[in-house]
Amino acid sequence: MSEAMTPVNAAPVMERNGMWRRLFRRPVAVGSMIGLGLWVVIAILSPWITPYPPNQTSLDATNAAPSAEHWLGGDRSGRDILSRLIAGAGDALESALIATIVALAIGVTAGLLAGYYGKAIDTIGSWVANILIAIPGIIILIALYAAVGSTTWVAMVALGILMAPNFFRLTRGLVIGVKNELYVDAARVSGLGDLRIVGRHILSAVRAPVIVQTAFAAGVAISLQAGLAFLGLADNSKPSWGGMLQEGFANLYVAPLQIVWPGLALGTVVSALVLFGNELRDTLEGARPRAPKRGEKSRLARTVTAVGDESEALLDLNNLAVAYPTRQGAKTVVHDVTLSVDRGEIVGLVGESGSGKTQTAFSVLGLLPAEAIITGGSIAFSSRRSGMTASNLLGRSIAYIPQEPMSNLDPTFTIGSQLVYGIRAATGKTRGRAKELALSLLARVGIPDPNATFKAYPHQISGGMAQRVLIAGAVATDPELLIADEPTTALDVTVQAEILELIRGLQKERGMGVLLVTHNFGVVADLCDRVVVMRDGRVVETGRTLDVFQQPKADYTKKLLAAILDVDTVRAEIEPEESDVSTHDKETVR
């Protein structure tokens, strides 16, 4: 695994060294590597270490039980089982080598070419791969036996060809992924030839996943070859585990132990290969995502309480604190946030990404990721409606408009069915009434042909249209509080103003309270009655919008206001801000 170290590819090399080190810390990985290593040594030394010639028959050894002379006993022809087992290891290793080398040579080469050059090579390669992968391998190998007889290497070459598509798809995908990485671009710009780029930069990225696939392929080759020998479709003159399984199976009622030895050998080798591949893959991909535990979600939702008092604010947050568990203990992302929203009022919650504004909004909704913990404070919601409890507020009295319209519609359902479903879940209306309401809402939010959109799937409409649909869904149940999380950030500049206008219109019409999460002071100036500025999980300033704009108290607010021009014009075009939640997700998953 040594290679010339150059500054350009130093990064991936270091990463890989780390990978092997991590691999050696996993007991299963080390165990499977030791097991494999032992078998490889046995296989290589097999011509010299068998206690008897593997084909030598001796009358006393016929079906003999294990003894000092024959450690594992003798088979029905009187051959020493241990000797045949050792010799069979060589046969297994040989099959694995031939099949994987052929598969690697064809699959990786074609994958590199297809991924790197694309176009015709890619089209042809993918087409051939699709055909090969749909072929039932064993049946072809059986047919092959009818054609060319019992030659192990021919069967294994054929198997290699049949397995090549797996390597092709893997390599192609990896190459396409890495081709446009900066360091490859840099190498291309600096004038390195294609061959050197592929050899040096791309191969190093492809290598580890290909090793994983090779381990699996070797396992398949060994078990398939043994399977063919078990069917009798192999060269019987050479000792092989599959052949021993066949003989042991025929002898099952006389000496059941005879089938156990080749079975154990086959089982240990194949599972060691697969386990090694599994472990290496897990090391590469990091830990598997943990399945969230049940019950955490409902505990969070219950912190929203319904109070019927007219004098109180619609929404009252008091010293809210939210934390995420990390290896170093809980990390607090929202500290002592206090804010309120009155009926008919639009409150802007402003801050940069990571300021905790989205976390605060999701706390109110009860939609924090499962790992999040509300560590302190209270959320009080005062509903004018009867029968509202903490667990049924959501979707009825509190509604939500997300940031990214396209990813917030289920791609597998029509828009109409999603709207109707939501309305029915919240209100229990009949299907017909819910459909009527959905159609009139679609018209209200400015969709030109509500009937057509009702029947359309999400991928058939534009982002601006999708956001209108989501707004229609949010206001369908006449909510008292609307929480909008960056509702215009992901949209074209031309559409942004229309959507804001729509939110303002609906708010006036229905007298909703609105909590508008945004990083954009322009939006705040346009829409909000009051503004709450957050930074690093804390509220740094609260006040009427006009006051805050004219006389900002906090230094941070001043800085933000001063930067409006360059921040907004540049940022809106270059990077739609990443949602706060998704960054936390990544941290906690790791």
Place this chain on the structure above:
Amino acid sequence: MTTFILRRLLAGVVLIFIVTALTFLLIYAGGNDIAFSILGESATPEAAAALSTQLGLDRPIFVQYWDWLTSALTGDLGTSFFGPASVATTLGIRIPVTLSLVAVSIVLTAVLGVILGVASARRGGWVDRVTQVISVVGFALPSYWLALVLVLTIALPMPWLFPATGYVAPTVSVGAWLMSIALPAIALTIGGVATIAQQVRGSMIDTMRLDFVRTLRSRGIPERNIVYRHALRSSAGPALTVLSLQFIGMLGGAIIIERVFALPGIGSLAATASLRGDIPVVMGVVAFSVFVVVVVNLLVDITQGILNPKVRTA
């Protein structure tokens, strides 16, 4: 949707054509050698040549293939080299055995895989750990190996419960049929369940983290409906693709497992025919297998189109 199905159908026909043509070229290329292998090495060249002519093996190979293909389209797959039985008739007797075994296994795999996958994605904890262990075992060991273990540990000690060998058609006795295919089906299923469960588990966890799930929750839709109506549907697509690959694998696995349990399916037919050089029978098995694979893939594609509207336009 219609063009989508037609295109898939066309791809399937092309696959059948290519695979049968290649296999035919491969196994019929022997020409005169085939006649020798039927008659035995001691046959005179004249006798071999006569047999070649009689079987039509002396004609150009493309003519032979065209002949085979056109008769195959009418359901005539030729006659065995060793006896009067037509290949189609023999296959007709053998296919139900293999198909019933594979069908039971694939249904078991799908149902158990989805249940285990959803459970380990939703509950985590011990369900998740058990699934992980089954996955490693099922993935690491070939199905015929598991079949041999089942024979050693269950069928031999308890022959009154599950027979180690033999097959009873469901038309004779459904109960006896179930008993006769129970062990082979379990052996075939374990590996597949593991793979499907892993796939479903992974995509369920991923899907439940998607934005639209949060929005559905914000509409007050009950969690159970989100899991089963939305998340499972989104996860079903990738799982189906894996299931169709599993099916191809099972068809192959069944062939070896039939030998273990002495089931009279196409597997043992293919092995015996291949051993004695009964090329028309081998050809028939290959054609049938590819046909089944194409039909299954077509069904999977149509289901994908129903599940995910984006696929239809692809």
